[in-house]
Every structure is written in C-alpha cells, then in structure tokens.
Amino acid sequence: MTDYAIEARDVAVTYADGTEAVRDVDLLVETGEFFGFLGPNGAGKTTLIKTLVTLLRPTDGTVTVNGFDAVAEPRSVRATVGYMAQETSIDPELTARENLRFACDAYGVPRAKRGDRIDELLELVELTDVADKVADDFSGGMKKRLDAATALVHRPPLVFLDEPTTGLDPAARNRLWEYFRRINDEGTTVFLTTQYLEEADQLCDRLSVIQQGTVVAEGTPEALKRRVGGEILAVELANTDENDRAVAIAREEGLFADGAVIEPSESGVTVTARDARTRGTDLLVALRDAGIDVVGFDVRAPTLDDVFLAVTGDRTGDGSEAGRESVPTDAVSSEAIGTRGHESSGTGASDGNGAAGEVDR
Numbered sequence: 041m042t043d044y045a046i047e048a049r050d051v052a053v054t055y056a057d058g059t060e061a062v063r064d065v066d067l068l069v070e071t072g073e074f075f076g077f078l079g080p081n082g083a084g085k086t087t088l089i090k091t092l093v094t095l096l097r098p099t100d101g102t103v104t105v106n107g108f109d110a111v112a113e114p115r116s117v118r119a120t121v122g123y124m125a126q127e128t129s130i131d132p133e134l135t136a137r138e139n140l141r142f143a144c145d146a147y148g149v150p151r152a153k154r155g156d157r158i159d160e161l162l163e164l165v166e167l168t169d170v171a172d173k174v175a176d177d178f179s180g181g182m183k184k185r186l187d188a189a190t191a192l193v194h195r196p197p198l199v200f201l202d203e204p205t206t207g208l209d210p211a212a213r214n215r216l217w218e219y220f221r222r223i224n225d226e227g228t229t230v231f232l233t234t235q236y237l238e239e240a241d242q243l244c245d246r247l248s249v250i251q252q253g254t255v256v257a258e259g260t261p262e263a264l265k266r267r268v269g270g271e272i273l274a275v276e277l278a279n280t281d282e283n284d285r286a287v288a289i290a291r292e293e294g295l296f297a298d299g300a301v302i303e304p305s306e307s308g309v310t311v312t313a314r315d316a317r318t319r320g321t322d323l324l325v326a327l328r329d330a331g332i333d334v335v336g337f338d339v340r341a342p343t344l345d346d347v348f349l350a351v352t353g354d355r356t357g358d359g360s361e362a363g364r365e366s367v368p369t370d371a372v373s374s375e376a377i378g379t380r381g382h383e384s385s386g387t388g389a390s391d392g393n394g395a396a397g398e399v400d401r
C-alpha cells in the first residue's frame with residue numbers, strides 16, 4: 041500500500057463572497073516526495089495550502105494529511121505539519137534564537153529538547169553566527185531561512201512552503217534551495233508552491249499545475265517537458281517584417297514532422313517539433329533561397345516555461361491571457377500531458393453556507 045502524506049479528493053473551496061478559489065482538486069502526495077504546486081497569481085495555491093494545513097475548511101471533498109482527516113482531526117494535522125506562509129512569521133524584534141524558542145513554545149516542543157533542536161536548526165540554515173542578533177538586521181534571505189527553520193522546530197514529517205523564495209535574489213534563492221533539498225533528503229515530505237518554473241524544475245520530484253482553481257496538468261518535470269513534443273528551434277531574422285513569410289515557408293508541407301508547431305516570435309520564427317534539430321538546417325536553406333536573412337539560430341530542449349505556456353497559455357505567470365492563442369495544441373494535446381476538464385462539478389455552491397472561512401489556530 042502506498043503511503044500518502046497528502047490525500048485530497050474532489051476538494052472545492054469557496055470563499056464567503058462566492059469566489060470559487062479551488063474546485064475538483066485531487067491530489068496524492070507520497071511520503072518523502074518533493075511535490076510542487078505551480079500556478080499563476082490567484083490560481084488557488086495559497087487557498088489549497090491553507091486547506092491542507094487546516095486554516096480553511098474545504099467546502100466540498102475530503103482532505104487527509106499524514107493519515108488524519110483535516111476537518112475531523114485538525115489538531116493532529118497541525119501537530120504533524122510545518123507551514124512557512126508567504127509572509128514571514130518571524131518577530132523582527134527578537135533574535136534568531138529567540139524566534140526559534142518562541143516557535144518551540146507554540147509547537148509544544150519539550151523543554152529538554154529545545155536547546156539542541158535550536159542549535160541544530162541554526163546550523164542547518166547557516167545562522168549560527170548571527171543567532172543572537174535581532175532578526176530586523178537580517179537580509180531578506182536570512183529572514184526567509186529563519187522563517188523556514190521556525191516551521192521545523194517540531195520535526196514535522198511534512199512541511200508546506202508557500203512561495204518561499206519570492207522576492208529573493210538568485211544567491212539567496214539558491215541557499216534556500218539547498219536547505220529544502222537537505223530536509224527532503226533527510227526524509228521530510230515537502231509541498232512547495234511557486235511561481236518560479238526553474239525552482240519547480242530544480243527541486244520537485246513531481247508537480248501539478250493549477251489554473252483558475254483547477255489542476256490542469258501533473259507529472260514529473262521531465263515527463264511534462266517531454267510531452268511538449270520535441271525540441272524548440274528559434275530562428276532570428278534580420279528583418280522581423282518577414283516573420284510571417286518565414287512562418288509560411290517553415291509550414292510548407294514535408295519540412296517538419298506532423299504535429300510541429302510553427303509560430304512567429306518576437307525576433308523571427310519558433311518551431312516546436314520532434315525533428316527540430318535534424319531539420320533545422322533545411323529550414324535555414326529554404327529561408328536563404330527565399331532571400332530571407334537569418335541572423336541567429338538556436339535549438340534547445342523544452343523548459344517548464346514551455347509546459348506552463350502550453351497548459352495555461354501564460355508564460356508571464358501573471359495570469360494574463362497573453363499567448364493563449366498560441367497554445368501549441370497539436371504538439372501538446374490535452375490528453376498527452378494529463379490535462380483535465382475545466383468544468384466545475386457544481387460542488388462548493390456559492391450560497392454562503394459552508395463557505396470557506398479562516399479557522400482559528
């Protein structure tokens with residue numbers, strides 16, 4: 041039998057004002073996994089996390105965390121999870137050590153164990169040297185590391201990280217990644233929400249993409265990328281007025297395999313195709329024969345960015361509709377990447393009764 045840290049079935053969360061933030065969400069996270077939950081702003085990531093950590097009640101469906109029912113046994117759920125919220129929960133007037141002591145109090149860590157636990161965590165997040173300095177003097181990255189440590193004082197088997205690296209510079213982000221990897225290597229299940237596709241790619245064993253409250257794709261980063269449908273060939277033209285003519289040439293029958301997606305780009309033409317690499321030179325020759333000047337040429341493997349664009353029509357992560365027209369539906373069939381229907385089941389009716397509200401902690 042598989043051991044699940046999180047089992048969510050048909051979960052819907054509707055706020056009191058009728059906003060259906062999450063609907064029809066099924067989620068299975070195995071114990072020990074590093075699981076990513078990806079989506080643009082407002083997609084429903086925080087709402088789902090808050091539901092999993094029992095700060096919100098689901099309007100519909102069932103949620104089991106570490107074997108405990110989130111509605112019937114919220115205390116047991118809370119005792120076995122750590123939660124790093126988007127806004128840091130540390131007190132800037134307290135030192136790093138005092139913040140951790142405070143967290144030990146809040147989570148009921150036995151007194152005899154606190155000293156060692158705190159020292160261990162300070163070391164893990166590399167704050168031992170500044171343990172007795174007030175957090176107010178810390179950089180953004182240091183504050184985030186301290187915050188992450190406070191979520192772990194009770195050694196939870198499952199930790200939720202809600203956009204933990206937003207606003208950090210790449211160096212600070214990298215250090216946090218190291219830290220998250222380490223706790224996962226030591227056996228902690230990690231549930232991470234992020235808008236950074238690279239972050240999900242670097243860290244996650246498996247991920248779900250959520251859009252407008254519904255899971256639209258799921259799989260390992262590699263499988264999701266593979267299913268984009270080959271490699272991506274970008275051709276840069278000297279004169280972008282010729283983009284459409286170049287697209288027409290690239291689309292000529294027989295140049296690329298069936299299912300290729302050929303689109304104008306800002307600087308020329310982009311081809312997503314299984315044979316993008318091998319047939320790329322044929323395209324260059326065809327363009328030259330047509331008198332179109334090529335100034336750059338690049339073939340690359342798909343990134344999660346391409347997956348995200350394909351399933352959400354949004355490369356910007358801002359939830360805008362930009363690019364929706366260009367979803368390469370041929371190369372990325374809905375079925376191929378596990379896309380689910382967008383239809384609401386009608387559950388979580390927005391009548392105000394049973395609507396999600398913050399639950400007292």
Ligand SMILES: Nc1ncnc2c1ncn2[C@@H]1O[C@H](COP(=O)(O)OP(=O)(O)OP(=O)(O)O)[C@@H](O)[C@H]1O
Nearest residue numbers: 055057059061079080081082083084085086087088
């Ligand atoms: N307390 C609330 N009352 C009503 N609607 C809410 C409430 N909190 C969030 N929402 C709405 O629910 C939807 C999902 O929001 P949520 O914060 O879960 O998204 P998110 O994916 O975490 O976004 P972000 O990346 O911006 O944090 C949005 O439409 C949001 O406006």
